Amino acid sequence: MPLKLIKSTMINNVISPEYDENGRALRRVRSFVRRQGRLTSRQQQALDDVWPKMGMDYQPELFDMGELFGREAPVVLEIGFGMGASLVMMAGQNPEKNFFGIEVHVPGVGACLASAEDENLSNLRVMCHDAIEVLENMLPEQSLEMVQLFFPDPWHKARHNKRRIVQPEFAQLIRSKLKIGGVFHMATDWQPYAEHMLKVMSEAEGYCNVSENSDYVPRPDSRPVTKFEMRGQRLGHGVWDLMFKRVK
Numbered sequence: 001m002p003l004k005l006i007k008s009t010m011i012n013n014v015i016s017p018e019y020d021e022n023g024r025a026l027r028r029v030r031s032f033v034r035r036q037g038r039l040t041s042r043q044q045q046a047l048d049d050v051w052p053k054m055g056m057d058y059q060p061e062l063f064d065m066g067e068l069f070g071r072e073a074p075v076v077l078e079i080g081f082g083m084g085a086s087l088v089m090m091a092g093q094n095p096e097k098n099f100f101g102i103e104v105h106v107p108g109v110g111a112c113l114a115s116a117e118d119e120n121l122s123n124l125r126v127m128c129h130d131a132i133e134v135l136e137n138m139l140p141e142q143s144l145e146m147v148q149l150f151f152p153d154p155w156h157k158a159r160h161n162k163r164r165i166v167q168p169e170f171a172q173l174i175r176s177k178l179k180i181g182g183v184f185h186m187a188t189d190w191q192p193y194a195e196h197m198l199k200v201m202s203e204a205e206g207y208c209n210v211s212e213n214s215d216y217v218p219r220p221d222s223r224p225v226t227k228f229e230m231r232g233q234r235l236g237h238g239v240w241d242l243m244f245k246r247v248k
Helices: 003-012 041-049 065-069 085-093 106-118 131-137 158-163 168-177 191-203 227-234
Strands: 075-079 098-102 124-127 144-150 178-188 207-209 240-246
Touching: 041 106, 065 098, 075 085, 085 098, 085 106, 085 124, 106 124, 131 168, 144 168, 168 178, 168 191, 178 191, 191 207, 191 240
Parallel strands: 075 098, 075 144, 098 124, 144 178
Antiparallel strands: 178 240, 207 240
């Protein structure tokens, strides 16, 4: 497939339309806001040159993780990796694991690919698409060792709370993709969202809170401190980590 077609497919497939019985497009409530943004020359070059090696186009069918990475190894999924700095760092520090990132912000995908190329990583793959559809249609059950969701949009206004990605249905979708003993790791700097996450996950069937106090855990070494988080710390903002293990 020509590179231009690969890039076009990657970008245009982020939002998949849905239709009613009369062929009219339906609006779907999503957990993110699509921000196209302008690409830097470095990001553009990465999309042109690195995407064919590390990028994966959305296809509504199951795929094999071992085939995707060219080897069998524990898989860590990160949903919404932003500009990819922490994802690239984790992949570099854990060469024995495979890392799979999903992000809808195209410049972020380009930045992540550029950084991954700089670090000469072979254990990272990325996709630019709605994570819910990828989870529902592409990822095999019990295929993941860990799912990471760091600093998702908290949707501050009460009337928008239903757009928060962490909901009961989402918790069960994640559980179905985790191996028994696999962990769903969340982090947020918005306390009301942390409380929302804790409530949803504490009530979710098939999970056990890793926290000894049944609430939050200290930031594990596996989650790097991002520039975003360091800025928040300087401003006195708190960060809450939650880790829930699949037990059945």
